[in-house]
Each structure stands twice: as C-alpha cells, then as structure tokens.
Amino acid sequence: MKPQSLVTLGLLLPLLPVACDRPATVVTSAPPPQFDFTNGPSDLPNVFRGDSILLFVWPDYTTNLVIAVNAPDGGVSSLRRCGSSLRPxxxxxxxxxxxxxxxxxxxxLRDVNIHVYSPVPAGFSxxxxxxxxTPIAQxxxxLISTDxxxxxxxxGANAFGFRAEGTVDLVAGGSARVLAEEQxxxxxxxxxxxxxxxxxxLLAH
Structure with missing residues (x-):
C-alpha cells in the first residue's frame, strides 16, 4: 500500500508549478443581475402569521368541569367583558x-394560563x-387549535377543534394533570x- 501512495504523490507534485504559472483572473465588474425566475402558480398556498386575542372555554357535562385557556391570572372574572379591566x-x-x-x-398556545371550574353553570352559554x-384549579x-x-x-366538510393539556394546582390541595378536547x-x-x-x-398527578 505504501508504494502506491508514493506514486500518487509523485504524479501530483510536477503539476503544482504549472498551476502557479497561470495568470490570475481579475474581475473588474460584476455581471448584471438576471431576473429570469418564474413565479409560482396563482393557487399556490400562502402563509400568513400574526397574533390574535384568543380565549378558549368549553364544558364537559359528564365530569361537570369547564376549562378556560388563556384567561388572565385571576381567571375569567378578570376580563373586561365581565366588568374588570384585563383581556387575554x-x-x-x-x-x-x-x-x-x-x-x-x-x-x-404555549405556557398559557389554564383555569378549571366546577360545576358547569346552569344554562352555560x-x-x-x-x-x-371561582376556579377550583389553576x-x-x-393548547393546539385547528380549523x-x-x-x-x-x-367539503369542515373539521375544527381544540386540545389542551397542562398541570394545575387544586384549591382543595395537591395538583393534577388536566386533559381537555373539543372537536x-x-x-x-x-x-x-x-x-x-x-x-x-383532571387526572392524578
């Protein structure tokens, strides 16, 4: 194996002076830009990103619980629409x-407030x-919401809904994991x- 390596080096070394003898190429001006790209088709999906004030609330009549996601720290009662001064x-x-x-x-929604209420208020709307x-857990x-x-x-049909999960402290003591979904x-x-x-x-944590 060693002789083969030496032969390869011997063939490369004589070429080096030839490469050095070539005159350097000096560019005095850059070529003009060419705008020959093609726009995509008119029906190509486009993406817009922004912020929106969002509050997600839905009940579960089986467990007699209501979840509120992205309310202020004090819960839904802290909202302007409830007579207070805050918003999500x-x-x-x-x-x-x-x-x-x-x-x-x-x-x-990442690392947002979650409040859990019980019971579901009569005539919930x-x-x-x-x-x-008053929340029983916070x-x-x-949360992930798709539409x-x-x-x-x-x-076609329109499917939409929400899924939330997190950890809450119970007013009665202890903590729990909350899982909630509406589709x-x-x-x-x-x-x-x-x-x-x-x-x-609410699941044991």
Whole structure:
C-alpha cells in the first residue's frame, strides 16, 4: 500500500508549478443581475402569521368541569367583558390559503394560563357564564387549535377543534394533570355542528 501512495504523490507534485504559472483572473465588474425566475402558480398556498386575542372555554357535562385557556391570572372574572379591566394575552395564529377559496388556521398556545371550574353553570352559554364563578384549579399548559375551513367557504366538510393539556394546582390541595378536547364537524351540506369529542378531565398527578 505504501508504494502506491508514493506514486500518487509523485504524479501530483510536477503539476503544482504549472498551476502557479497561470495568470490570475481579475474581475473588474460584476455581471448584471438576471431576473429570469418564474413565479409560482396563482393557487399556490400562502402563509400568513400574526397574533390574535384568543380565549378558549368549553364544558364537559359528564365530569361537570369547564376549562378556560388563556384567561388572565385571576381567571375569567378578570376580563373586561365581565366588568374588570384585563383581556387575554395575544397568541400566535398561522393562516394558510387566505388568498384562495379555503382558509385554514393553526393556533399554538404555549405556557398559557389554564383555569378549571366546577360545576358547569346552569344554562352555560360560553365564557360569560363564568364571570361570577371561582376556579377550583389553576395552572399553565399548552393548547393546539385547528380549523380546516375557517370561513366555511369550501365544498367539503369542515373539521375544527381544540386540545389542551397542562398541570394545575387544586384549591382543595395537591395538583393534577388536566386533559381537555373539543372537536366539531360541519357537513358539506352545511349541517352544523356535529360534536365528535368533548371532554375535560383532571387526572392524578
């Protein structure tokens, strides 16, 4: 193996002076830019990213729990709509296809407030039903929200929903893991809204 290596070096060394004898090439001006690229098709998906003030609230009548995600530290009662002075923190929203026929959205909330209430208020109609309620647990966690046809302009079915999980401290003492989900479906004929999943659970931590 060693002789073969020596032969290779012997062949390379005589070429070095030849390479050094070549005159250097000096560039006096750069070539003009060429704008010969092609734009993508008009139906190419586009992505917009921004922030939005979001509050997610939904009940579970089986467990008699209600979850609120991204309320102020003091809970839903701290909101302006409940007569207080605060509002939810802005959260990132990603929208795809806004310039086409169907707009899809993805919302990713990280390390946001989670409040759990019990019982579900009579005649529950949304977060306003919690204005006078006191949470039984509070902590932080994450939420993912998806909507495959935000403005319901497409011809197919529209699936949308939320999933949250985190760790909360119980007012009665101790802590728990919270898992919550709500998934809805609008049929192609416009029938709204079929409940596919809805739960709010507190699990031993």
């Amino acid at each position: 923190e802005p959260q990132p929203v990603q929208t795809v296809g806004e310039m086409q026929d169907v707009m899809r959205q993805l919302r990713l 949304g977060f306003m039903s919690l204005c006078g309620a 902590g932080t966690g994450n 495959n046809d935000r403005l319901v302009t497409g011809n 809805m479906l609008i049929l192609p004929d416009g029938t709204c809204c079929l409940l596919r999943a809805r739960h709010v659970m």
